[in-house]
Every structure is written in structure tokens, then in C-alpha cells.
Amino acid sequence: MSLSKRSAVLISVVMMAVALFPPTVCAQTTGTIYGQVKDASDAVVAGATVKGRNLGTTLVRSAVTNAEGSYLIPSLPPGNYEVTMELPGFKTFVQSGITLRVGENAQVNAALQVGEVTEKINVESENLKVDTHSTTLGTTVDNRRLNKIPLNGRNIYSLALLVPGIGVAANIAAAKPDGRNGVTLSVSGNRDESNNILLDGTGMLDAMSNYGVNLPNPDALQEFRVLTSTFSAEYGRAAAGVFIAVTKSGTNEIHGSLYEFLRNDNLNASNFFTPGRVPKLAQNQFGGTVGGPLIKNKTFLFGSYQGIRISQENITSYFPPTAAERRGDFSASGKTIRDPDTGLPFPGNIIPQARFDPLTLKVMNEFIELPNLPDGRYQELFSTPTNGNEFTIKGDHQLTS
Numbered sequence: 001m002s003l004s005k006r007s008a009v010l011i012s013v014v015m016m017a018v019a020l021f022p023p024t025v026c027a028q029t030t031g032t033i034y035g036q037v038k039d040a041s042d043a044v045v046a047g048a049t050v051k052g053r054n055l056g057t058t059l060v061r062s063a064v065t066n067a068e069g070s071y072l073i074p075s076l077p078p079g080n081y082e083v084t085m086e087l088p089g090f091k092t093f094v095q096s097g098i099t100l101r102v103g104e105n106a107q108v109n110a111a112l113q114v115g116e117v118t119e120k121i122n123v124e125s126e127n128l129k130v131d132t133h134s135t136t137l138g139t140t141v142d143n144r145r146l147n148k149i150p151l152n153g154r155n156i157y158s159l160a161l162l163v164p165g166i167g168v169a170a171n172i173a174a175a176k177p178d179g180r181n182g183v184t185l186s187v188s189g190n191r192d193e194s195n196n197i198l199l200d201g202t203g204m205l206d207a208m209s210n211y212g213v214n215l216p217n218p219d220a221l222q223e224f225r226v227l228t229s230t231f232s233a234e235y236g237r238a239a240a241g242v243f244i245a246v247t248k249s250g251t252n253e254i255h256g257s258l259y260e261f262l263r264n265d266n267l268n269a270s271n272f273f274t275p276g277r278v279p280k281l282a283q284n285q286f287g288g289t290v291g292g293p294l295i296k297n298k299t300f301l302f303g304s305y306q307g308i309r310i311s312q313e314n315i316t317s318y319f320p321p322t323a324a325e326r327r328g329d330f331s332a333s334g335k336t337i338r339d340p341d342t343g344l345p346f347p348g349n350i351i352p353q354a355r356f357d358p359l360t361l362k363v364m365n366e367f368i369e370l371p372n373l374p375d376g377r378y379q380e381l382f383s384t385p386t387n388g389n390e391f392t393i394k395g396d397h398q399l400t401s
Helices: 003-020 143-148 156-162 358-367
Strands: 031-039 049-054 060-064 070-076 079-086 092-100 105-107 110-112 120-124 137-141 166-168 185-187 196-199 221-229 242-247 255-264 281-295 299-318 378-383 386-397
Touching (some): 031 079, 031 092, 049 070, 092 105, 092 110, 143 221, 156 185, 156 242
Parallel strands (some): 031 105, 196 242
Antiparallel strands (some): 031 070, 049 079, 079 092, 137 221, 299 378, 299 386
16 A cells, blocks of 8 residues: 555544544643742742642643742643642642642642652642632532432533522423433523533534533533633633533542432322322433443543433313304303404304305314313323433543653
8 A cells, every 4th residue: 555545544544533532622621720839938939840640540740830930730630639749959749639620720839848859748638719810700510519419300400500690591301311402591691592511522502503402410420610701712602601511530449329210299289270180290210320440540431321211191271162162153152253254243143154164164173172171171181201311431541641
């Protein structure tokens, strides 16, 4: 094979790989650790090596402080981190307990003490929660709230209503297995089609209406962040709000869950439109998750499954024409029926059957039911089942350090 043919084949393979397995290294789904390093005399320290290590996957990324003693470690996946700072002539500084969330900046400052690098100063505390690195207004719904707050239908968009300035533009339905009929939320009074939805850096918008589609179930998500104002240009495509969700990842420790959520009509009250009878409802949402290492410190895998089985009765109720009205007799209706040709009332409020259109009469008799309740209403309970399965799988691999 010639060089040009080999190049063409290689380019084709790479393009197919990118199309089938798109990388999600977008800045929107990561966080940043930054800060300043000083010595005991409050003078800035330049040239110090700063390393951020993910405690779940041992991923390590590093930076070197500049002339102002500042450092920046960008594009870090959300998780728990440990920061190490080293410089010859100073004791090694180690701070743990750093929780980095999606789209957030964690500030970690340090004051190095004179000593040997082999000596260590360990600090176990939370990082500074006030983000002075960004002007964005927003709220992060972390994994604890995803798992602990009860959700009717397990639709995570319901949790977005906890954020100030967000309201429902339409009802948030239970999670749909096909992923459609997603979020219709209004952010700061803007139109509900003016939002941007991201899942692991990928846009999750219906191309026809620009509404967001449904996201995976809460057990499959690590957390999500809602940006409501003054977010940077990297997000784009949104005049209202930005919803950033991140799926869970595998770590060096095997972890998982099993669940079953049940709702039924046993404790429901009688519906106003169905006195004496409770419409049927049996809703089951069940599944599980599992994550762990394929190759320790190198390759990780996470997967989830959710099944949804809903058997439910809905109500249709309306006032159709009575048997007498179908014959043209409106004498009991209490309304004056006028002849459209003359504008005069029909004698006795009865329309002659010769004036009826045969096609309209046939359609009415074939497709419109007669009243089945004493008040002249027609009422019917009909079944609307919902069944489906949702699968989520995510792989992480560290090519090199």
C-alpha cells in the first residue's frame, strides 16, 4: 500500500473513532484548582511544583508557580483531590479534603515552611468555598442531594427548582425511557427554549424545538450545575440558563447500588371526577449501577440500568350531544336555537332532520359517545402504560501522565 493510501486509511479510521466515541474533554464539565504559594514571611514563592491528585483514580496533574507565586491546574474531572506543593529548601505541603465540583474553581493557598522536602506538613480541611476566580452566578446540586432528596418520577430537573430564579414552564414528567419530552424550565423569566443542556460536555437539546431532552437517572449522575447569569463565552448558545450534568465514573474501588421505587393507588384518595373510585396507578422504577477499574490507575468503567414500568388510568370527560339533541330536539337545552338562513328561532327549538348533513350525522353517531352519567357527561377511564429501559455506560482511560 502506498503512503498516500495508508494516510487516507489512517485518517478515515481516526474520523470514525471520533464519530463513534467522541471525547468529552470540554472545559464545561471540569473544574480548576488554583491559588498562591508564600513562605513564612509572607513573601511569594516562585518555581514551586504543585500537584493535584484525584483520590479516586490517582490521576495527577501539575503546575509550577509563577513570579507572583500563583498557579493554575485546569481541566480536572470532578471528585476529591489532594494537593501537594514542593520546593527544595522547604517542607512539603500536603492538603487533602478538597472537593472539586463541575464547573467550579477550588482555591488552595499555602504558606511553606523552611525545611527538608522529605518533611511534610499535612492539612486536612475543606478548600475555600468563595470562588474569587469566576463571576458566574450558579448553584451546584451535588451527589448527596441527588441521592437523598425524594424525587417524584426520578427526574433530576425537579431539583433545579431549588435554585433561585428558576420556575416551571410546563409540568416536569416522570423520566421517559425514550429520553424525549425533557426540561421546560424558565430561568430568570426567560423563554424555556433559551436554555443550554450539557451532559459530559455534549449538547442535549432537541434540534427541532431547542428544548432539553431527559438526562440519565439520579443514580447514574455524579452532580449537575445550573448557571443562571454572567457565565463565560465558553458555554454559548444560551440566553437564559446553562445546565451542566456529569455522569459518574469508575474508580480504583468497586462501587455500585441497587434500587426499587414503587408508587401505587392503595393510599390514593378518590378523584374529584371519579367519585367512589380511585384510578389505577402502579409505578415501578428499578435498576442498579456498578463502577470500578479495568486496569488499576489506568482504565475505569461505570455502567447503570433503570427500568420503568407504569400502569396508569387517565380520565376523559366531556358533554356530548344527548339522544334528543342528535334528533334535533333542543327543547330541554334552555337555549334558543336559531335558523342560520333566516335568523329566526326554530319552532319549539327543534331543528328539522331534513336540515341535517348526512355525513356529519354519520360521523357523530359513529365516533361520538352518548352521555353515560346523570349530569349529561360522558366519562371514561383508559389505560396509558409506559414501559422502557435506560442504559448508561462510561469509560475513562489515562493515556499518559
